[in-house]
Amino acid sequence: MKRNLAQRLLRIYKILYAHYGPQHWWPADSRFEVIVGAILTQNTNWKNVEKAITNLKAEGILSPQALHKVSRQRLSRLIRSSGYFNIKTDRLKSFMDFMMSGYGGDLKAMFRGKTEILREKLLNIKGIGPETADSILLYAAGRPVFVVDAYTRRVLSRHGLCEDKASYHQIQSLFMENLAPDVRMFNEYHALLVSAGKRHCTSKPVCSGCPLQGY
């Protein structure tokens, strides 16, 4: 018999949490650093992003004002390790334009207002797509928004909770329509799905050793 979705999603969460434990996301010293990391990690290994962030910190430009002022040439050199450095330089700069021109670099002011409105504003920035916007909303702004990524889709489809090519919105709705809006839990759940997806639920038809096997 098929349990309802809410129960299944909760069960998966509990199994993953019991198996992997708390993930302590997002690893960053400030909300602004979360935003920068969210852009730099697009289709990129987090280790490569860490190096870039370390460079930015060492040069003292991991603040809205400094990042807004720094030259593109210098910025792209510092974030080189994170890959796509020319594109990501543009994306960081377009975000900084949004933040400086609209809010004078005030993160608190930028994060005011309804979540839906804020999400639309973020999506209007060139270089900010659904996953980056939602990562910023959840991990920097503390809004109860579920973040979907490649791992989320992979784990869910492997375990029969969504189609292989379900859309971002479909998968996000699956979580947000069946779980109570809980920032702490959404935070942990997404991070746990990444942990699970990195180790299991890959291209193999069967997940050997997967903690979710026969959940």
Added chain:
DNA sequence: GACCAGGCACATC
């Protein structure tokens, strides 16, 4: 030397 990694914009059909 492939293959992958915490996407997105843009072109084309």
Added chain:
DNA sequence: GATGTGCATGGT
């Protein structure tokens, strides 16, 4: 609306 492509480094 679906599908294909460029973007780039660093680890396995």
